[in-house]
Amino acid sequence: MASPETPVDVHSAAAEQAHDLAVARKDILRIATAGSVDDGKSTLIGRLLYDSKAVFEDQYAAIERASHGDYVDLALLTDGLRAEREQGITIDVAYRYFSTPRRTFILADTPGHVQYTRNMVTGASTADLAIVLVDARKGMVEQSRRHAFLASLLRVPHLVVAVNKMDLVDWSEDVFEGIGDEFTAFATKLEVSDVTVVPISALLGDNVVTRSANMPWYQGASLLHHLEHLHVASDRNLVDTRFPVQYVIRPQSDAFHDYRGYAGRVAGGVLRPGDEVQVLPSGLTTTIAAIDGPDGPLDAAFPPMSVTVRLTDDLDVSRGDMICRPANAPQVTQDLDAIVCWMTDQPLQPRQRLGVKHTTRSVRAVVKDVQYRLDVNSLHRERDVSHLGLNDIGRVTLRTTQPLFIDDYHRSRETGRFILIDESTNATVGAGMLTPPRH
Amino acid sequence: MSPLDTLPDHRLTQLQTLEAESIHVLREVAAESERPVLLFSGGKDSIVMLELARKAFAPARIPFPVMHVDTGLNFPEVLEFRDKRVAALGVELVVASVPDAIAAGIVREEPNGSRNRIQTPVLLDAVEQHGFTALFGGARRDEDKARAKERVFSFRDEFGQWDPKNQRPELWDLYNGRIHLGESIRVFPLSNWTELDIWGYIAQEEIEIPPLYLAQEREVVDRQGMLYAVNEFITPKDGETVFRESVRYRTVGDANLTAAVRSTATTVEQVIAEIAVTRLTERGATRGDDKVSDAAMEDRKKEGYF
Numbered sequence: 001m002a003s004p005e006t007p008v009d010v011h012s013a014a015a016e017q018a019h020d021l022a023v024a025r026k027d028i029l030r031i032a033t034a035g036s037v038d039d040g041k042s043t044l045i046g047r048l049l050y051d052s053k054a055v056f057e058d059q060y061a062a063i064e065r066a067s068h069g070d071y072v073d074l075a076l077l078t079d080g081l082r083a084e085r086e087q088g089i090t091i092d093v094a095y096r097y098f099s100t101p102r103r104t105f106i107l108a109d110t111p112g113h114v115q116y117t118r119n120m121v122t123g124a125s126t127a128d129l130a131i132v133l134v135d136a137r138k139g140m141v142e143q144s145r146r147h148a149f150l151a152s153l154l155r156v157p158h159l160v161v162a163v164n165k166m167d168l169v170d171w172s173e174d175v176f177e178g179i180g181d182e183f184t185a186f187a188t189k190l191e192v193s194d195v196t197v198v199p200i201s202a203l204l205g206d207n208v209v210t211r212s213a214n215m216p217w218y219q220g221a222s223l224l225h226h227l228e229h230l231h232v233a234s235d236r237n238l239v240d241t242r243f244p245v246q247y248v249i250r251p252q253s254d255a256f257h258d259y260r261g262y263a264g265r266v267a268g269g270v271l272r273p274g275d276e277v278q279v280l281p282s283g284l285t286t287t288i289a290a291i292d293g294p295d296g297p298l299d300a301a302f303p304p305m306s307v308t309v310r311l312t313d314d315l316d317v318s319r320g321d322m323i324c325r326p327a328n329a330p331q332v333t334q335d336l337d338a339i340v341c342w343m344t345d346q347p348l349q350p351r352q353r354l355g356v357k358h359t360t361r362s363v364r365a366v367v368k369d370v371q372y373r374l375d376v377n378s379l380h381r382e383r384d385v386s387h388l389g390l391n392d393i394g395r396v397t398l399r400t401t402q403p404l405f406i407d408d409y410h411r412s413r414e415t416g417r418f419i420l421i422d423e424s425t426n427a428t429v430g431a432g433m434l435t436p437p438r439h
Numbered sequence: 440m441s442p443l444d445t446l447p448d449h450r451l452t453q454l455q456t457l458e459a460e461s462i463h464v465l466r467e468v469a470a471e472s473e474r475p476v477l478l479f480s481g482g483k484d485s486i487v488m489l490e491l492a493r494k495a496f497a498p499a500r501i502p503f504p505v506m507h508v509d510t511g512l513n514f515p516e517v518l519e520f521r522d523k524r525v526a527a528l529g530v531e532l533v534v535a536s537v538p539d540a541i542a543a544g545i546v547r548e549e550p551n552g553s554r555n556r557i558q559t560p561v562l563l564d565a566v567e568q569h570g571f572t573a574l575f576g577g578a579r580r581d582e583d584k585a586r587a588k589e590r591v592f593s594f595r596d597e598f599g600q601w602d603p604k605n606q607r608p609e610l611w612d613l614y615n616g617r618i619h620l621g622e623s624i625r626v627f628p629l630s631n632w633t634e635l636d637i638w639g640y641i642a643q644e645e646i647e648i649p650p651l652y653l654a655q656e657r658e659v660v661d662r663q664g665m666l667y668a669v670n671e672f673i674t675p676k677d678g679e680t681v682f683r684e685s686v687r688y689r690t691v692g693d694a695n696l697t698a699a700v701r702s703t704a705t706t707v708e709q710v711i712a713e714i715a716v717t718r719l720t721e722r723g724a725t726r727g728d729d730k731v732s733d734a735a736m737e738d739r740k741k742e743g744y745f
Contacts, residue, residue, distance in 0.1 A: 005699065006686070006702055007700070007701035007713075008702070008703075008704075008712070008713045008716050008717060009703070010702075010703055010704045010712050010713050011703075011708040011709075013717055014716060015709075015712035015715070016711055016712060018715035018716045019708060019709075019711050019712035019715055021715065022635050022638075022639060022711050022712075022714075022715040023639050023642065023643075023711060025446060025448055025452045025453075026452065026453050027450050027451065027453060027456070028453045028456050028457075092588050092603065092604075092606060093588070094584075094588045095580045095587055095630070095631065096587065097580070097581045097631070097633045104453045106631055114514070118608050119608070120608055121608070121610070122608045122609055125610045125611045126611060126612075148724045179516065191707065209534050232450075233447075233448035233449070233450055234448075236449075238449060246463070246466050246470060247467075247469060247496075248467040249496060249497075249498075249499050250499065251499035251500070252499070253498075253499070253500075255498070256498045256499070259498060259499075263496075264466075265459065265463045265468055270449070287587045294458055294462065294494040294499075295461075297495075300649075302449045303457050304456065304463075305451065305455075305459050306458075306459040306460075306462070306463050306466070306495070307464040311564070319470050342723050343608050355613065355617075357613050358613075359465075360470070374727065388544070395541045413611075414611075417610070417611055417613065418613065419610055419615060421615055423618060426615070426617035426618060426619065427607055427615075428607045428608045428609070428610070428615045431608070431610045436665075
């Protein structure tokens with residue numbers, strides 16, 4: 001073993017610079033990737049981590065020891081579980097962290113095979129951007145189409161198609177353009193507003209962090225440059241005020257005898273003291289007296305801040321209630337119409353009873369109807385289906401025991417989603433995205 | 440009333456985002472779980488977690504107790520810090536004592552002197568005795584490959600075991616903390632924080648930390664390339680020379696197993712500079728207990744470890 005290393009000179013200019021970069025005020029971009037070992041997904045992530053210096057020497061030494069062949073297998077950086085290393089596959093979502101001087105990245109690394117659709121949905125659920133990997137030699141295949149579809153279904157606002165292994169097609173512009181056209185044709189069926197196609201070689205690093213010298217015909221930015229400069233501020237809904245009450249804070253101390261605050265995370269809109277608000281389900285209106293943030297009173301709160309709201313009037317408000325604006329309230333309903341991704345072996349079928357968690361509200365529901373199942377490869381709607389099986393996605397109607405305060409998932413990701421829970425096993429068995437009410 | 444010092448366009452900085460996410464998780468568990476408890480070791484991560492809990496419920500008190508699994512091998516500075524912090528917050532402290540468990544015959548001392556493994560049954564016993572249903576831990580996903588795969592809400596069976604192949608899907612921020620009687624969940628509010636985020640937050644919030652984290656001259660011995668400060672648990676063996684060196688601790692575990700690193704960082708700002716240019720992970724650099732194998736953490740978690 002090496003002798004203890006010499007200490008870092010914390011007074012050096014380099015250390016000072018490193019400090020300033022580390023504490024620089026940056027935002028976070030959440031990325032989801034999907035793919036199997038063959039796509040070079042693990043190699044791409046290894047490359048992003050390694051080239052952005054998120055890999056430490058002891059980690060690198062460990063994979064160097066474990067690598068066979070001529071080069072250090074960067075894919076080994078990402079395989080976490082014993083079974084994954086033994087079988088050479090990715091089973092579950094793994095989260096990776098790296099940052100550049102401009103931005104911090106949280107990357108959800110998910111498996112690509114159809115039997116792991118639920119893991120992909122899990123990874124994409126929190127993402128700002130999804131990277132779909134395409135092998136330049138194979139072009140768009142079933143799996144790449146499925147990944148793009150799932151990202152659009154989950155309303156991931158930005159999509160990057162990374163055409164990988166360009167080194168194996170002689171850096172051919174024609175091959176790249178062909179795949180780009182193929183994807184564009186497919187994407188017309190999807191609802192994605194922002195698509196970028198980048199030619200890369202994850203193995204050799206071309207266009208991952210720095211621009212490739214091998215593809216002078218490509219005028220766009222490298223993948224990392226794109227991730228760093230992407231505009232995400234307008235992705236959130238700052239229009240529809242939604243504040244699901246999570247927890248009621250009552251200190252019951254002498255100093256705060258009359259304090260009664262409603263804690264929660266802002267799901268949409270901007271809340272300000274003085275705003276007239278409505279509380280659901282009571283429908284009563286009042287005004288916001290004050291908003292307390294983690295460090296004291298605030299003049300505004302917006303997503304995804306966790307704050308405590310105090311109201312002018314002493315109303316009966318509890319967990320699961322929703323604070324909104326009188327002129328802009330969510331739909332109050334017991335009837336849910338949603339696209340559901342089913343995540344367990346036991347099928348979802350009519351008359352089944354399930355637990356539902358929507359914002360901070362937990363209710364029970366009965367399945368009324370399975371309207372259709374989506375073929376995730378062809379996007380074809382199969383009607384006349386009796387149930388949804390594991391990893392199936394379909395449109396389902398449910399009736400809940402209590403009203404929920406819902407929005408269309410397209411408009412508000414936070415109030416348009418729910419999970420389904422099997423009340424006997426307590427497992428999370430489904431993810432639902434509410435669709436617009438039919439007229 | 441003041442505007443929050445955010446980025447332009449109503450965007451939060453990374454620390455504001457992480458803080459909001461952690462507070463959401465803490466409140467969700469307090470609202471839904473019958474009897475939560477926060478694991479507090481006196482290390483930097485649990486110090487930050489406790490501070491976030493304070494903020495989550497202010498101006499009320501933290502609505503759950505704090506538990507320390509006391510291996511009996513603590514740095515005295517850490518115990519002192521623990522007691523001071525708990526008293527200041529007015530929270531209840533539960534101590535699960537490994538020496539008591541050894542005396543009662545519940546666990547047996549391991550030949551190598553490490554109590555890392557035997558603290559798990561002591562933790563599980565305390566959970567059962569007190570009926571805890573949710574345990575907050577300060578683990579972060581950037582620490583280890585197995586941790587990178589664990590959910591924020593990590594379901595454990597009645598033996599506290601983690602089944603990595605059968606984790607509950609975790610969608611959006613809709614956490615499912617439902618359990619049957621006897622089961623529990625481990626909740627990791629700091630899942631998405633990195634080591635540098637923790638230090639950045641300690642600096643930004645001016646959070647007090649035990650002095651062990653800062654460099655000072657200490658008497659040390661060199662064991663297989665790692666520096667151990669001489670204390671009541673580390674005495675020089677035959678042939679070992681004691682020398683004085685400016686060192687600090689990057690992690691604070693058991694005093695008989697946690698190595699120090701050569702450092703001249705005497706302030707939090709300097710610690711951040713040091714970590715930002717250092718090329719070794721914190722566990723790789725200082726924890727003898729994680730070096731056993733590539734899957735050491737995965738194996739311990741399956742047995743009920745955090």
